[in-house]
Every structure is written in C-alpha cells, then in structure tokens.
Amino acid sequence: MDTERNEEFLEEIKKRLSEYRFYHSLNVAEEAKRLARKYGADEEKAFTAGLIHDIMKDTDYSCQKEIIENFSGKMTDTELANPKIWHAMSGEAFLRRELGVTDEEILSAVRYHTTAKENMTLLEKVIYIADYTSAERDYPDVDVIREKAERSLEEAMLYGLQFTIKENVEAGRVVHPDSILAYNEVAISENKKVRKEEENAHTGNT
Ligand SMILES: [Fe+2]
Ligand SMILES: [Fe+2]
Numbered sequence: 064m065d066t067e068r069n070e071e072f073l074e075e076i077k078k079r080l081s082e083y084r085f086y087h088s089l090n091v092a093e094e095a096k097r098l099a100r101k102y103g104a105d106e107e108k109a110f111t112a113g114l115i116h117d118i119m120k121d122t123d124y125s126c127q128k129e130i131i132e133n134f135s136g137k138m139t140d141t142e143l144a145n146p147k148i149w150h151a152m153s154g155e156a157f158l159r160r161e162l163g164v165t166d167e168e169i170l171s172a173v174r175y176h177t178t179a180k181e182n183m184t185l186l187e188k189v190i191y192i193a194d195y196t197s198a199e200r201d202y203p204d205v206d207v208i209r210e211k212a213e214r215s216l217e218e219a220m221l222y223g224l225q226f227t228i229k230e231n232v233e234a235g236r237v238v239h240p241d242s243i244l245a246y247n248e249v250a251i252s253e254n255k256k257v258r259k260e261e262e263n264a265h266t267g268n269t
Pocket of ligand 2: 087091116117194
C-alpha cells in the first residue's frame with residue numbers, strides 16, 4: 064500500500080472518527096507495524112490495516128447496518144444481537160466498496176479484528192493484538208497482554224479472546240461463533256505447548 068493512499072486514509076479516518084478514536088487508530092497502526100516487524104508480517108500492510116481498522120466505529124448503527132446489508136448480505140441472529148461488532152463488518156464493506164481497497168489481507172484483518180476467527184493469518188493476528196496493546200490503552204490488564212505479546216502472538220490471542228468472551232458473557236451479551244472457534248483453536252494449541260514444556264521439564268528432572 065503506497066504512502067499516498069495512507070495520506071488519503073488518514074484524511075478519511077480524521078473525517079469519520081472522534082479525536083480519541085483517531086489517535087487510537089494511529090497508535091494501532093504504529094503498534095501493528097512494530098509487531099509485524101517482530102513476527103515477520105508485512106509491516107506496510109500492518110500499518111495501513113491498523114490505520115483503517117476502526118473506520119466505521121463512530122458511524123451510527125443504522126448506517127452501518129445498511130452498509131453491511133447492501134454490500135455483504137444478511138447478518139446472522141448473533142451478529143444482529145451485538146451492534147458492537149458491526150464496525151468490523153461495515154468497515155470491510157466500506158473500504159472495499161467505497162474506498163476501493165482491494166488488498167484481501169488488509170480487508171480480512173479489518174473484518175476479523177473484533178471477533179477473531181479460526182485459522183487467522185499472521186497479519187490478522189497482528190491487528191487483533193495491536194488493538195489491545197496500542198500505546199493509549201490503559202485497562203487494568205494491559206501490561207499482562209503486552210508482556211504476552213512480546214513472547215508469542217498466540218499466547219496474547221488466547222488472553223485477548225478470554226477477555227472478550229468473558230466480558231460479553233458477564234454483560235449478558237451474545238458471543239460470536241467465530242470467537243468461540245478462535246478461542247478453542249488457540250486454547251488447544253497453547254495447552255499442548257504447556258503440556259510439552261511440563262513433560263520436558265519432567266524428563267529433564269529425572
Ligand atoms: Fe474495533
Ligand atoms: Fe480499535
């Protein structure tokens with residue numbers, strides 16, 4: 064993605080987002096670029112995807128719903144029941160149809176930055192995590208997930224998914240099936256890793 068396009072995206076997000084959300088987007092772009100460098104993803108794509116991931120976040124729900132229905136088809140009952148996740152879907156549709164973004168990797172990183180999904184690409188994981196660890200974030204556990212993100216993207220994914228799923232359940236909100244599938248996939252592989260480490264430690268001790 065060329066720099067000129069980033070300038071254009073910057074203008075677009077400035078126009079559409081609150082000041083807080085605008086700076087959040089700049090921070091996610093920087094953090095995504097840093098994580099991409101660390102884990103071997105495309106730094107430029109990570110920066111651009113971070114910049115535009117929340118482009119529809121401050122657009123009213125009725126308008127977002129219209130964009131999704133016009134461009135991506137009907138929403139499922141779970142999606143209809145949780146407007147907080149709409150901006151990821153409307154964001155992808157808007158970027159594709161209105162801003163002419165054609166890079167499928169970037170589009171998909173935007174599309175799944177809130178729910179996550181099974182079999183995520185490196186870039187999708189980078190954006191998912193950067194959204195939790197961007198510079199302005201200050202929720203209680205932010206240091207824990209930042210530390211995990213330095214060790215392994217999967218470890219941070221597991222923590223992020225636990226956080227989101229718990230938050231939704233505790234608030235009585237629905238949990239998107241993609242989040243459950245992502246959680247189970249990462250939990251299986253992370254638990255295997257822990258078991259292997261324990262086995263190695265045990266073998267080493269005897
Ligand atoms: Fe978002
Ligand atoms: Fe975000």
